[in-house]
Amino acid sequence: MGQITLSNVKKSFGNIDVLHGINLDINDGELVVFVGPSGCGKSTLLRAIAGLEKITSGEIAIDGKPVNDVTAADRGLAMVFQSYALYPHMSVRQNLAFGLENSKMPKAEIDERITEAARMLEIEPYLARRPGQLSGGQRQRVAIGRAIVRRPVAFLLDEPLSNLDAELRVSTRAELAALHARLSSTMIYVTHDQVEAMTLADRIVVLRAGKIEQVGTPLELYNTPANRFVAGFIGAPHMNFLEGTVSSVQSGNLVVALADGYQLAIPARETSLEQGARITLGIRPQHVTFGSGDKSIKAKIKLVEALGSETVLHTEVAGQKFLVVIPGQHDLASGMDIDLSLSSAPIHLFDKDGHRI
Amino acid sequence: MTAPLETASKPSAVQHLGAIALAPVRLVMGLIDRPLRALQRMTGLSGMAIFFLAPNMLIFGIFVLLPLFINFVYSTTGGSALFLPERSYVGADQYQRLFDCSNYLDPLTCQEDAFWTAVSNTFWFVVLQVTLMIGAALVTALILNRNLAARSFWRAVFFFPVLLSPVVVGLIWRWILQRQGLLNFILYPFGVDPYTWLTDRTWSFAAAVGVSLWAHMGFYALILLAGLQAIPKDLYEAADMDGTKPARVFWRITLPLLMPNLVVVIVLALIRSVQVFDEVYILTGGGPGTSTLFITQYIYETGFVSQPRNPGLAAAASILMGLVLVVLTLVQLGLGRRGEKKGKR
Numbered sequence: 269m270g271q272i273t274l275s276n277v278k279k280s281f282g283n284i285d286v287l288h289g290i291n292l293d294i295n296d297g298e299l300v301v302f303v304g305p306s307g308c309g310k311s312t313l314l315r316a317i318a319g320l321e322k323i324t325s326g327e328i329a330i331d332g333k334p335v336n337d338v339t340a341a342d343r344g345l346a347m348v349f350q351s352y353a354l355y356p357h358m359s360v361r362q363n364l365a366f367g368l369e370n371s372k373m374p375k376a377e378i379d380e381r382i383t384e385a386a387r388m389l390e391i392e393p394y395l396a397r398r399p400g401q402l403s404g405g406q407r408q409r410v411a412i413g414r415a416i417v418r419r420p421v422a423f424l425l426d427e428p429l430s431n432l433d434a435e436l437r438v439s440t441r442a443e444l445a446a447l448h449a450r451l452s453s454t455m456i457y458v459t460h461d462q463v464e465a466m467t468l469a470d471r472i473v474v475l476r477a478g479k480i481e482q483v484g485t486p487l488e489l490y491n492t493p494a495n496r497f498v499a500g501f502i503g504a505p506h507m508n509f510l511e512g513t514v515s516s517v518q519s520g521n522l523v524v525a526l527a528d529g530y531q532l533a534i535p536a537r538e539t540s541l542e543q544g545a546r547i548t549l550g551i552r553p554q555h556v557t558f559g560s561g562d563k564s565i566k567a568k569i570k571l572v573e574a575l576g577s578e579t580v581l582h583t584e585v586a587g588q589k590f591l592v593v594i595p596g597q598h599d600l601a602s603g604m605d606i607d608l609s610l611s612s613a614p615i616h617l618f619d620k621d622g623h624r625i
Numbered sequence: 626m627t628a629p630l631e632t633a634s635k636p637s638a639v640q641h642l643g644a645i646a647l648a649p650v651r652l653v654m655g656l657i658d659r660p661l662r663a664l665q666r667m668t669g670l671s672g673m674a675i676f677f678l679a680p681n682m683l684i685f686g687i688f689v690l691l692p693l694f695i696n697f698v699y700s701t702t703g704g705s706a707l708f709l710p711e712r713s714y715v716g717a718d719q720y721q722r723l724f725d726c727s728n729y730l731d732p733l734t735c736q737e738d739a740f741w742t743a744v745s746n747t748f749w750f751v752v753l754q755v756t757l758m759i760g761a762a763l764v765t766a767l768i769l770n771r772n773l774a775a776r777s778f779w780r781a782v783f784f785f786p787v788l789l790s791p792v793v794v795g796l797i798w799r800w801i802l803q804r805q806g807l808l809n810f811i812l813y814p815f816g817v818d819p820y821t822w823l824t825d826r827t828w829s830f831a832a833a834v835g836v837s838l839w840a841h842m843g844f845y846a847l848i849l850l851a852g853l854q855a856i857p858k859d860l861y862e863a864a865d866m867d868g869t870k871p872a873r874v875f876w877r878i879t880l881p882l883l884m885p886n887l888v889v890v891i892v893l894a895l896i897r898s899v900q901v902f903d904e905v906y907i908l909t910g911g912g913p914g915t916s917t918l919f920i921t922q923y924i925y926e927t928g929f930v931s932q933p934r935n936p937g938l939a940a941a942a943s944i945l946m947g948l949v950l951v952v953l954t955l956v957q958l959g960l961g962r963r964g965e966k967k968g969k970r
């Protein structure tokens with residue numbers, strides 16, 4: 269119960285292609301997060317799964333059964349909308365009951381389910397209120413409650429936290445994770461916030477412009493991003509990229525020349541790179557340390573952000589922007605030249621098309 | 626680096642246009658700035674409020690409040706003279722005359738039977754016309770709110786009659802309904818003998834209701850359409866996910882959320898329906914007999930047409946009608962305020 273398979277799902281609005289062939293297997297009980305920049309088609313994909321949007325081609329199957337021609341109501345899914353979509357003229361209780369009444373469920377069972385969900389979400393005191401008399405966080409719980417009482421095959425959540433303030437978002441995120449653990453049903457969660465994706469997901473699906481860029485666990489995406497886009501999207505602050513050319517390939521070593529002549533030796537995996545090939549180095553800001561020696565680069569500090577627990581340095585390396593995050597507090601000022609060591613940094617390599625090497 | 630350039634040049638073009646449009650405004654502002662500042666120094670801030678409100682209050686006073694008062698004075702005078710000083714004071718006589726009936730259930734037993742016929746006609750007209758109006762406007766709005774082809778064309782079609790002058794509306798339909806009119810021309814091939822619709826008591830009343838319906842429906846449909854479009858789409862999607870039947874969606878979601886607009890429409894339609902006059906007067910002239918005689922026409926004819934004319938009686942009748950309208954308006958204000966409280970988030 270709750271296994272969803274997408275095969276070559278395409279969607280166009282008129283002559284605008286929004287989804288370009290999505291293939292994805294979502295396992296029962298899994299919490300999958302669709303993440304990607306705004307406008308990349310996350311909501312469209314979710315709505316296609318929900319049955320609110322008819323797909324142009326391809327197939328969606330739930331528990332092995334194709335549902336292309338099954339109405340939204342009969343797919344057995346529940347959706348939590350970004351705007352919550354609560355009925356403003358009904359009390360919280362009526363909001364929770366509305367969907368259940370459609371299926372002519374006995375009153376006693378409806379009450380039982382509402383009580384259970386209300387207790388789980390701690391909204392019991394508000395059952396008689398209208399959505400307009402609730403805070404944003406409470407409304408959000410009611411929206412989730414409305415999905416829970418239906419006992420759906422899978423939950424679909426479209427940016428459910430985006431209307432909450434930063435603090436509430438963090439706590440609600442944790443509660444959502446707990447809720448998923450408790451319900452152990454399939455959840456598809458859409459967000460543009462990679463931190464939400466990293467903290468919640470069993471698996472993350474990174475989307476860009478209607479295509480899947482990579483699917484994997486949060487740490488897989490962090491440690492081995494499949495391409496430059498994923499590398500830049502996952503992790504905060506985002507990964508540094510240094511453009512360069514291969515100046516020599518020796519067994520076990522790759523020497524890369526950066527824009528202004530720096531030579532950097534990198535232990536190379538087996539590669540088919542040739543001398544003179546354009547290449548991008550990816551280095552996460554947190555993996556850089558102070559220090560000279562081999563595998564070090566010279567940087568010029570442009571801006572210092574002292575956050576107390578860590579210091580963020582906006583620097584320039586070989587004429588390119590380079591961000592450094594160093595733990596602790598440091599007596600540095602803009603304009604200073606420093607040596608940065610990459611000896612403990614995993615260096616990601618991307619070819620001229622942005623693919624991981 | 627072309628993209629940032631493009632985005633930077635766009636607002637500047639808009640700013641340029643804005644500057645041109647604002648130039649005359651700036652000029653006027655510059656001219657009146659000093660005198661107004663001087664005035665404000667003299668009168669203080671609240672004095673300025675009165676200064677800005679005064680023109681409107683003056684117009685309202687001269688053209689609404691003063692005539693209302695004069696009308697009341699007229700209703701306490703008798704005779705056929707139009708000039709107030711030539712009229713004699715009769716107290717509540719005109720009101721007594723209006724209410725002088727031996728049986729209040731039968732207009733014909735009243736001294737002013739025409740008034741009561743008009744009241745009864747107006748009552749049935751209001752009941753019928755408003756009921757049909759709400760129904761038709763709601764159905765039209767619901768249809769126009771769907772994703773049908775050429776939606777703005779259909780919207781225009783339904784709104785167009787609202788733009789016509791009432792006289793034109795009356796003339797168009799008289800031309801359609803007369804003996805040699807369009808309707809008979811259309812019906813003739815189907816074996817319907819030409820009929821003078823407007824000389825039949827029932828048909829003529831139906832025509833009065835129908836024509837005023839046609840003339841004003843677009844306006845109310847537009848208000849309801851605006852209300853429908855303000856209902857968030859995702860409420861319907863949520864209901865869709867829950868498998869809600871269309872009828873239940875209408876009764877439990879659409880109608881309650883449309884209620885504020887519906888109340889406005891009902892009360893506006895009621896008020897305008899009570900005042901029915903122009904297009905129906907052109908269409909039927911109140912006839913045949915008194916079958917389409919409504920209160921406003923009665924007032925007009927009593928005060929200006931009949932011989933001898935009786936402005937005092939007409940004034941008394943219009944005061945009574947005014948009271949009914951005041952009650953309806955208060956109901957609207959009350960309901961509106963309640964709706965506002967309910968809608969508060």
Ligand SMILES: Nc1ncnc2c1ncn2[C@@H]1O[C@H](COP(=O)(O)OP(=O)(O)O)[C@@H](O)[C@H]1O
Nearest residue numbers: 281284286304305306307308309310311312313
């Ligand atoms: N109903 C629609 N008609 C036309 N284009 C649409 C419609 N819905 C979405 N789009 C387009 O599809 C793209 C993806 O939209 P969406 O799925 O909402 O993005 P996301 O949720 O990732 O921000 C956008 O470019 C958007 O303009």
Ligand SMILES: [Mg+2]
Nearest residue numbers: 310311312427
């Ligand atoms: Mg979206």
